Amino acid sequence: MTSRAAARALIAVSSMLCAVLGSALASAQDVFRAEQPAGPPPEPGPITRMPDGKPDLSGNWSIAVSIGDISAHIVRIDGEPVDADERAIPYTPVYAQLRAEAESRAYEEPELHCYMSGVPSHLWRQAYSGAGLIIQQNEDYIVFLHEFQGSRRIVPLSGRAHIPDPIRLFMGDGVGRWEGDTLVIETTNLTGITWLDTDGNRHSDRLVVTERFTPINDDHYSYEATFVDPEAYTAPWTIAAPMTRGSDPNAEILEFACIEGNTDHLHYTEEVGGSSSRLGPDTR
Amino acid sequence: MSKTLAAIGGVLLLIAAAESPAHHSVWAEFDRDRPVEIRGRFIEMDWVNPHSWVHFEVTTDDGEKIVWAAETPPPNQLIRQGWRRSDIQPGDEIVVHGYAARNGSLRLWARNVAIVARGGQALPEPKTVLALLDPNPEGIPDGVLPGRR
Amino acid sequence: MARGARLRAAAFALVAASSCAMLSFADAEDFSPARNRFGQPDFEGIWQVLDPAPHYDIEPHGASYGVPAGLGIVIDPADGRIPYTAEGLAKRDANRANPSADPFARCYKPGVPHLMYLPFPFQIVQSRNLVTINSEYVHNTRFIYLHRDDHFGEGEIDLWNGDSVGRFEGDSLVTDVFNFHPDVWLDRSGNHAGGPTLRVNERFTLIDADTIRYEATLNDPENFTQPWTIRVYLYRHKDPRKQILEYECQAYAENSLGPPELPEVR
Numbered sequence: 088m089t090s091r092a093a094a095r096a097l098i099a100v101s102s103m104l105c106a107v108l109g110s111a112l113a114s115a116q117d118v119f120r121a122e123q124p125a126g127p128p129p130e131p132g133p134i135t136r137m138p139d140g141k142p143d144l145s146g147n148w149s150i151a152v153s154i155g156d157i158s159a160h161i162v163r164i165d166g167e168p169v170d171a172d173e174r175a176i177p178y179t180p181v182y183a184q185l186r187a188e189a190e191s192r193a194y195e196e197p198e199l200h201c202y203m204s205g206v207p208s209h210l211w212r213q214a215y216s217g218a219g220l221i222i223q224q225n226e227d228y229i230v231f232l233h234e235f236q237g238s239r240r241i242v243p244l245s246g247r248a249h250i251p252d253p254i255r256l257f258m259g260d261g262v263g264r265w266e267g268d269t270l271v272i273e274t275t276n277l278t279g280i281t282w283l284d285t286d287g288n289r290h291s292d293r294l295v296v297t298e299r300f301t302p303i304n305d306d307h308y309s310y311e312a313t314f315v316d317p318e319a320y321t322a323p324w325t326i327a328a329p330m331t332r333g334s335d336p337n338a339e340i341l342e343f344a345c346i347e348g349n350t351d352h353l354h355y356t357e358e359v360g361g362s363s364s365r366l367g368p369d370t371r
Numbered sequence: 372m373s374k375t376l377a378a379i380g381g382v383l384l385l386i387a388a389a390e391s392p393a394h395h396s397v398w399a400e401f402d403r404d405r406p407v408e409i410r411g412r413f414i415e416m417d418w419v420n421p422h423s424w425v426h427f428e429v430t431t432d433d434g435e436k437i438v439w440a441a442e443t444p445p446p447n448q449l450i451r452q453g454w455r456r457s458d459i460q461p462g463d464e465i466v467v468h469g470y471a472a473r474n475g476s477l478r479l480w481a482r483n484v485a486i487v488a489r490g491g492q493a494l495p496e497p498k499t500v501l502a503l504l505d506p507n508p509e510g511i512p513d514g515v516l517p518g519r520r
Numbered sequence: 521m522a523r524g525a526r527l528r529a530a531a532f533a534l535v536a537a538s539s540c541a542m543l544s545f546a547d548a549e550d551f552s553p554a555r556n557r558f559g560q561p562d563f564e565g566i567w568q569v570l571d572p573a574p575h576y577d578i579e580p581h582g583a584s585y586g587v588p589a590g591l592g593i594v595i596d597p598a599d600g601r602i603p604y605t606a607e608g609l610a611k612r613d614a615n616r617a618n619p620s621a622d623p624f625a626r627c628y629k630p631g632v633p634h635l636m637y638l639p640f641p642f643q644i645v646q647s648r649n650l651v652t653i654n655s656e657y658v659h660n661t662r663f664i665y666l667h668r669d670d671h672f673g674e675g676e677i678d679l680w681n682g683d684s685v686g687r688f689e690g691d692s693l694v695t696d697v698f699n700f701h702p703d704v705w706l707d708r709s710g711n712h713a714g715g716p717t718l719r720v721n722e723r724f725t726l727i728d729a730d731t732i733r734y735e736a737t738l739n740d741p742e743n744f745t746q747p748w749t750i751r752v753y754l755y756r757h758k759d760p761r762k763q764i765l766e767y768e769c770q771a772y773a774e775n776s777l778g779p780p781e782l783p784e785v786r
Contacts (some may be wrong), residue, residue: 137559145647184783189705192780193399200777201421201770203659225556225564230645232652233635237659241643241764244397256766279779280771292779309715337667341447342681344701346770347628348419351400351442356474359399364476446677456676497681 129329132304134268137226141244142268142302145224147333150310152211157284157326162311165322177287180318189287194360198236199280199352201345203257205281206274206296206351207312211328219333221340229263229270234340242272248273255292257281270300291318306332332353397470401480405471409439409479410487413463418456420445425484427465441467441481443501454500464488466497522677544752553691553726558648561691563724566764567732568641573636574752577709578602593637594747595735602711608743617712623705627658627745627769629680632697632705632720633736635660637752641652643764651693656764664695671698675716680704693724730756 132195133351137145152160161174165326178186185192197286198204205270210220212235231240246264254260259277294316301309308330345356355361411427415467434459443449459465462484485497556562562783573581573590580592580600588597592600604612615621624630628637635655642655653662664686671683682697704714718740725733732754739747770776 119538143632143653156748180785184785185544185780188783190399195777196399197781202777221650223645223650223652225645228643228645228655230652232661232663233688237661239659239661241645241654243763248761250765254765256765257768257771280777289489289780337665340663341664341677341683342629343445343447343677344420344662344680346626347623348417349421349679351422354400354472354474354476354478359473412708455673474713 096230111360112322112338122339129303129307134302134305141226141265142270142300143224144229144270144300144308145223146222146336147250147338148220148221148222148308148330149333150211150328150330151291152326153209154208154212154285156286157288158206160326160328161324163313163325163326166323176326177320177322179319179321182289182291185289186287191358192287192360193350194284194355196287197257199355201349202235202280203238204233205238205257205283206240206259206261207298208281208283209236209240209258210235212238214321219340221338229272232340234342234343236345237343244270249273250253252276259296266299268302270298272300285315288315289319290316293318300330386503397480397518400473401470403470404472406468407471407479408466408468410466411439413459413461413465413486414438415461416456416459418449420447423449425459425465425467426506437477439467440478441469441484442478443484444503449501452493452501457502458498459486460489462490464493487488525644539725549598550728551691553729556646558646560688561647561693561725561726562646563644563651563693563732564646566641566643566762567751567754568757569637569639570755571637571752572639574635574707574750575639576707578637578707578711578750581709593750594748594753595751597746597755598735602750603745605741605743605745608740611712611743612710615705615712619705622708622710623680623703624708626704628661629700630657630681631700631714632662632682632684633738634704634706635662635681636734636736636754640767641757641762643765654764657767658769659766660770664693665781669696671696674698678716682718691725693722695720695722697722713738713740713743715740715742730758 135145137143158174158176159215161169164173164177169228176186193199203209210231210233212233221232223232227244229242229244231242233239237265238263240258242261244263244265247262249262250260251325254276255278256276257278257280259274261272261274263269263272274296277290277292277294277296282289293313297313297315299309299311301311303309306337309327310330311327313323313325314320352361352365356363389474409427409429411429414426414428416426421461423446425443426438427438427441428438430436443457454464466485466487467479467481468483469481472478472480482503483499484501485499487494539738553561553563556564556647564711571590572594576587577590577622578593579602581590583588583589591721594600594602597603602608602612619625627764629635635642635657638655638657640655640657645652645654647696649665649667651664651666653664655661660681662681662684664684666688670687671685677683677699678701679699680701683699684695684697686693688694688697698718700714700716700720702715705712716736719735722734722736722737727733733751734754735749737747737749737750738744
């Protein structure tokens with residue numbers, strides 16, 4: 088077996104282990120996630136509930152969306168189901184061009200500058216540190232905690248109004264409400280700085296993300312997110328992915344210091360949007 | 372081939388680009404088409420977030436000594452894989468597999484780091500301290516942070 | 521003074537002193553906080569110190585331009601001064617002489633305990649095995665794990681916030697924090713506590729429904745001649761609209777990354 092074929096076999100094994108759907112960037116780090124579902128869909132079953140009867144999502148989770156390419160998970164565009172070969176983000180011309188320039192704009196990736204990853208992609212960035220998503224929940228708030236970049240969202244469950252428009256937040260302003268057992272979170276007030284994945288799919292600061300977390304059984308929820316952004320997209324589009332409880336209820340995440348030791352941004356050459364000269368001295 | 376790569380002594384193998392680390396654009400900074408394997412003498416390590424650095428001295432065919440830096444995942448991840456600061460000592464002979472920097476500097480993104488000799492004595496088996504393809508060499512359960520006392 | 525009067529004066533002083541001593545803790549002993557669904561005393565909410573002074577200097581200090589005066593937050597030793605060793609003091613002096621080394625000036629993590637008395641609010645959230653302290657300052661979150669009582673080995677990892685484990689003792693949350701990064705400061709004045717030998721123990725106690733008495737004891741024979749303790753009071757934000765926003769410090773610097781320059785497309 089040639090080394091190239093062996094490498095492909097390794098990729099195949101990694102992909103199976105982490106079940107990252109359709110991702111061309113299957114990564115060895117993905118195997119650090121909680122086990123991903125494989126095989127038949129999970130059966131409905133009882134779920135942990137809060138004292139007020141609402142589903143309790145507290146615990147450790149993994150959402151099986153590709154870190155590299157979010158479009159691989161598109162299920163609907165403009166409300167209509169799409170086939171696998173139609174999974175393309177319906178960009179406006181300006182944002183299609185922005186996407187096309189992703190390689191030469193690699194310097195603009197916010198994580199390179201230690202910014203938080205935005206909504207919703209911060210939820211599935213875990214493979215980088217091998218650590219998952221922790222959710223804390225009480226009757227008034229749900230809190231999403233992630234190790235990578237320390238991305239964190241505190242979402243009230245009150246259905247209150249959003250904050251004023253001039254305030255732009257990396258993690259936006261998320262507001263949650265219940266529709267039966269489905270948790271619906273609407274996020275506005277984002278910046279145009281965060282990306283949706285590492286391939287360079289992006290959004291403007293007009294983006295509104297609506298997420299739906301629907302329980303199937305205590306270890307499996309279904310996750311959906313719909314993106315509406317009149318500057319970046321010609322139509323709303325929706326992704327869906329399984330959400331699986333982690334195997335270790337005491338799995339931990341650690342502090343993620345970033346600017347304290349970050350030098351990568353100094354090494355980006357001009358062809359990727361940086362200013363490090365090609366063949367220059369080590370700029371550590 | 373850049374002057375720096377040409378100057379490296381030791382074994383230089385071509386390894387098919389087997390995977391890409393799935394975090395911020397490593398490939399904007401490192402070249403997945405220039406995989407390298409470099410052997411050198413460990414100097415010190417910066418155990419720092421967001422990326423740790425392994426500094427090692429390489430002796431070229433001309434006898435010149437140059438210092439390379441291999442960039443790794445953060446300590447958070449290294450510790451989860453079972454790598455301890457005390458596992459690697461100054462003077463250890465190490466072999467680093469990774470991908471060369473695009474800007475031509477003496478840095479690489481490390482995919483695998485193994486100690487092959489200590490105190491002038493070859494180890495019976497290389498001791499792997501970083502292996503991004505082997506997720507769990509010591510069988511540590513997901514989420515458990517080993518080694519706390 | 522006649523002997524009888526001296527005795528009466530002494531007795532009065534004794535009673536007064538005892539009453540004062542009792543008063544300072546009678547508040548906590550009288551108050552019993554609500555319990556959450558896990559049976560834990562409920563510290564959840566949005567909190568912040570009122571006193572702006574300790575963030576600048578935790579020792580007693582007069583005002584200077586832009587800096588309010590403070591009586592200091594060190595309650596032990598009694599003189600309110602940090603009991604540095606000669607080494608610790610030298611490091612403090614070196615910090616003072618080098619303001620660019622101030623981690624706060626670089627948007628670095630303020631660490632523990634400085635995070636607790638920053639001029640930024642934080643939200644405490646509790647779950648079965650985890651208490652988080654979610655500060656608005658550069659999205660710092662402290663993780664206080666309740667399911668273990670051990671840490672990483674000494675010097676094994678450097679964490680600005682340290683590695684925190686906690687448990688509930690009666691109505692209080694007590695923590696044990698270890699594995700500190702060496703470069704942590706305690707304020708803007710060069711006072712420092714960090715490195716692999718530092719150990720911090722905290723106690724959070726609700727003295728009424730809207731006030732937490734926060735104490736932290738710092739122990740590091742390398743830098744301090746004795747363990748020493750600070751105390752601040754944390755007050756609940758009562759405005760129902762209050763929420764944790766963002767202060768992403770490094771994003772506001774002149775050369776920081778902003779929204780993209782959009783391409784022109786005909």
